[in-house]
Amino acid sequence: MPSHYDVLILGAGMAGLSCARRLQDAGKKVLVLEKARGLGGRMACRRTEKGTWDHGAQYFTASDRDFAAQVAAWQQAGSVAEWQGKIQAWDGQRFSTPSAIQRWVGVPGMNAPLHALAGGIEILFDVKITGLEAIDGGWQVLAGEQSWQASQVVLSTPAEQVGPLLPAGHALATLAASCQMEPCWALLIHSARPIALPFDCLFINQGPLSWLARNSSKPGRGSEENWVAHASPEWSRQHLELTPDKACAMLSRAFGDLFHDMPVDGLPVFKLLQMSAHRWRFASGALPVADLPYALSNDGLALAGDWLAGGKVEGAYRSGVALAAALLV
Numbered sequence: 079m080p081s082h083y084d085v086l087i088l089g090a091g092m093a094g095l096s097c098a099r100r101l102q103d104a105g106k107k108v109l110v111l112e113k114a115r116g117l118g119g120r121m122a123c124r125r126t127e128k129g130t131w132d133h134g135a136q137y138f139t140a141s142d143r144d145f146a147a148q149v150a151a152w153q154q155a156g157s158v159a160e161w162q163g164k165i166q167a168w169d170g171q172r173f174s175t176p177s178a179i180q181r182w183v184g185v186p187g188m189n190a191p192l193h194a195l196a197g198g199i200e201i202l203f204d205v206k207i208t209g210l211e212a213i214d215g216g217w218q219v220l221a222g223e224q225s226w227q228a229s230q231v232v233l234s235t236p237a238e239q240v241g242p243l244l245p246a247g248h249a250l251a252t253l254a255a256s257c258q259m260e261p262c263w264a265l266l267i268h269s270a271r272p273i274a275l276p277f278d279c280l281f282i283n284q285g286p287l288s289w290l291a292r293n294s295s296k297p298g299r300g301s302e303e304n305w306v307a308h309a310s311p312e313w314s315r316q317h318l319e320l321t322p323d324k325a326c327a328m329l330s331r332a333f334g335d336l337f338h339d340m341p342v343d344g345l346p347v348f349k350l351l352q353m354s355a356h357r358w359r360f361a362s363g364a365l366p367v368a369d370l371p372y373a374l375s376n377d378g379l380a381l382a383g384d385w386l387a388g389g390k391v392e393g394a395y396r397s398g399v400a401l402a403a404a405l406l407v
């Protein structure tokens with residue numbers, strides 16, 4: 079007989095865990111099911127013997143009052159800090175300085191606030207949900223031979239991963255299908271010695287790359303000289319099906335080309351670099367902002383995620399928390 083929960087939550091990213099935290103604190107019996115081997119979703123970190131990389135979300139803002147209060151609590155607990163790296167923008171000809179806003183990062187990696195949220199919550203990793211079936215009084219969630227039952231199920235996956243899990247023609251599947259998400263190829267760079275560029279992070283408004291950041295300029299990352307570059311949505315879409323090796327080769331070239339016209343000293347020495355590539359198939363995208371940052375149907379199924387709340391880490395948190403409040407009514 080499968081175990082029965084009040085709420086099953088699919089996905090251990092910011093939306094799923096912020097929802098789970100509120101529900102469990104209110105006394106609900108909650109289980110989170112996550113297909114990856116660890117917490118984070120798009121806030122995950124890569125760790126090797128060469129150090130760490132935040133290869134998904136780079137930082138987050140906290141413009142919403144509730145989220146700002148949560149960020150302050152995380153900061154107090156040491157799992158979040160302000161990133162004060164030198165930020166520049168590059169248009170192919172000149173540098174400019176973007177507007178000054180507070181940029182927050184998890185410490186020691188972007189997924190640290192998710193570890194803070196997850197304390198004491200039952201989470202099963204390496205569980206890829208393949209479908210949901212309606213049962214008497216709720217839902218059965220399936221992953222191969224395994225199954226779990228609950229009165230309510232929250233799907234907190236990126237929009238494009240919702241449809242295949244839901245019964246054909248379900249209204250929530252139709253909603254999710256209306257949100258198109260963009261991919262992002264990430265290049266993870268390790269240099270055997272410091273690269274003395276005059277910025278720690280760079281918005282790039284021209285060419286295949288759109289972002290470059292010195293990971294080690296973020297608090298708590300250690301001294302390894304690790305950088306992350308992101309390809310633009312256009313480039314990532316056009317090269318979506320490349321192998322990681324091929325994407326790595328092309329993006330490494332783009333990384334080198336970036337410096338041709340740049341008036342900088344201290345360029346990377348390419349023979350001292352090690353690089354690899356990671357594809358985020360569903361990196362970003364959101365529906366136009368609606369009154370409610372979640373979707374709840376009266377059969378016990380619900381959706382949360384950044385894509386329902388304007389995108390970004392902040393939106394994912396807002397979505398998860400608002401959905402939890404609605405489920406507790």
Ligand SMILES: Cc1cc2nc3c(=O)[nH]c(=O)nc-3n(C[C@H](O)[C@H](O)[C@H](O)COP(=O)(O)OP(=O)(O)OC[C@H]3O[C@@H](n4cnc5c(N)ncnc54)[C@H](O)[C@@H]3O)c2cc1C
Pocket residue numbers: 088089090091092093094111112113114118119120121133134135136137138139205206207208234235236239262264308358360361362382383384385389390391392394
């Ligand atoms: C390259 C990149 C750069 C970004 N930069 C920024 C930034 O600088 N600032 C910012 O605020 N935001 C940024 N973002 C966006 C930010 O990461 C997201 O808005 C936020 O993390 C989304 O959280 P979420 O919980 O909604 O979704 P996710 O983090 O995607 O969580 C969904 C979870 O569901 C799991 N899942 C999916 N399918 C299944 C299944 N079938 N069974 C079980 N589990 C499943 C996934 O593994 C994942 O863990 C970036 C994202 C990327 C990819």
